[in-house]
Amino acid sequence: MDRDMSTALGRKVPEPADMLVRLTDIKVTYRSHQGIMRRLVEVKAVDGVSLTIARGQTLGLVGGTGSGKSTIAQVVMGMLAPTSGTVEIDGRNLWTLSASERLAIQRHVQVVMQDPYSSLDPRMTIGDIIAEPLTLGAPVRGDRRREIDARVAELLLLVGLPPHRAGAYPHQFSGGQRQRIAIARALAPRPELIVLDEPTSALDVSVRAQILTLLKSLQLELGVTYLIISHDLVTVSYLASDVAVMHRGTIVESGKMQALYRSPTHPYTIELLASLPRAGQSLLSRRGTPQVDSSP
Numbered sequence: 001m002d003r004d005m006s007t008a009l010g011r012k013v014p015e016p017a018d019m020l021v022r023l024t025d026i027k028v029t030y031r032s033h034q035g036i037m038r039r040l041v042e043v044k045a046v047d048g049v050s051l052t053i054a055r056g057q058t059l060g061l062v063g064g065t066g067s068g069k070s071t072i073a074q075v076v077m078g079m080l081a082p083t084s085g086t087v088e089i090d091g092r093n094l095w096t097l098s099a100s101e102r103l104a105i106q107r108h109v110q111v112v113m114q115d116p117y118s119s120l121d122p123r124m125t126i127g128d129i130i131a132e133p134l135t136l137g138a139p140v141r142g143d144r145r146r147e148i149d150a151r152v153a154e155l156l157l158l159v160g161l162p163p164h165r166a167g168a169y170p171h172q173f174s175g176g177q178r179q180r181i182a183i184a185r186a187l188a189p190r191p192e193l194i195v196l197d198e199p200t201s202a203l204d205v206s207v208r209a210q211i212l213t214l215l216k217s218l219q220l221e222l223g224v225t226y227l228i229i230s231h232d233l234v235t236v237s238y239l240a241s242d243v244a245v246m247h248r249g250t251i252v253e254s255g256k257m258q259a260l261y262r263s264p265t266h267p268y269t270i271e272l273l274a275s276l277p278r279a280g281q282s283l284l285s286r287r288g289t290p291q292v293d294s295s296p
Contacts, residue, residue: 019091020193020225021053021076026085028071045071046082047249055192058219058226060236060257062272063246069229072246073195076227078106090192107133110186114198116178120170126181127152127166133188155184159214176207180214187218196228200235212238233272237261245269 028046033039046068053059063069074080075087078094087094089105097105110133113119120129130152140148153163159180170178179199186194199215200208216239219226230236236243237257244254245268253266264270 018055019052020055020089021051021227022086022088023049023051023072023075024086024088025050026072026075026082026087028068028075028080029083044249046075049085049246049249049251051244051251051254053193053225053227055225056219056223057242058228058240060228060230060240060243061246062230062233062236062243064231066248067246068249069246070197073111073197073227073229076193077109077111077195078102107189108192109195110189110191110193111195111197112179112182112186112199115202116175116182117170117202119182120178122170125167125169126156126173129170129181130155130166130185130188133185151188152184155187158187158218159184174207175203176210179203179211183211183214183218187222187224191224193225193227196226196230196239198230199228201230201232208235215239233261233276245272 026046026049027044030043030045032041032043034041049068049072051059051061051072061069061072071080075082076089078087078089081095089109092101092105094102094105120126124132127149131148134148134151149166152166156163156166161177161180161184165172170181173181196215200211203211212235215226218224219239226239228236228239233243241257242255243257243260244251245260245266246252247266247268253260253264253269260269261273264273
């Protein structure tokens with residue numbers, strides 16, 4: 001089917017420019033000395049991973065501990081250079097750029113970490129924490145200070161927190177509120193991509209749904225792109241329409257979330273789905289009600 005016919009039928013064909021992230025044949029190998037003889041051993045953390053994330057969309061990267069998904073997240077954020085392969089952000093090959101050009105791109109890629117207790121500096125007020133990506137730790141005064149304070153207030157409102165609490169410290173907030181603060185900090189420099197690293201796994205079950213709902217509403221309002229890293233298919237299914245399953249450093253299966261749920265082909269994917277509690281399987285089939293079940 002040609003592009004004009006596809007458009008006439010109301011089906012959007014993604015242009016190359018719509019692809020915000022493109023990883024091609026990424027390999028990451030670590031070398032270490034092991035044993036009494038200190039023999040050099042190579043360990044392949046990631047072995048030939050290719051994936052794309054369309055602008056304004058969400059890709060879920062699912063896998064168990066040691067599958068390589070966190071390594072991929074570091075590669076996307078520019079924190080780790082791959083052993084081989086290409087990393088393109090907005091059409092630019094990240095590791096062929098100068099350090100200053102790479103830093104400029106990296107400012108448009110932010111992260112929300114798994115644990116809101118350890119990801120926020122307890123010595124800083126939440127206003128300073130949220131402003132940090134804008135000030136880069138440098139003192140600001142005058143009109144610039146007022147501009148940043150206004151941006152912090154705007155972000156606090158955006159994530160459902162009162163702006164008058166900008167002078168409070170992280171320990172004065174609950175776990176769910178701290179994750180809201182972390183989300184506000186990630187949004188501060190107006191990023192195009194946010195990497196969500198197990199964004200709800202450290203939270204109480206009662207607040208997980210609230211954070212997932214917030215993330216989804218922010219994407220609809222701001223058009224931000226997400227890469228969500230998780231071992232939990234239920235969490236991923238609520239945010240992501242597309243999913244890639246990682247196992248032992250490779251992507252063993254990928255596609256639309258619902259298609260993968262209905263007809264998994266790889267034994268590891270089948271195992272992941274079989275391990276879900278019944279309530280979780282029911283939610284995955286519905287995709288739309290952000291209830292996260294805690295039953296064993």
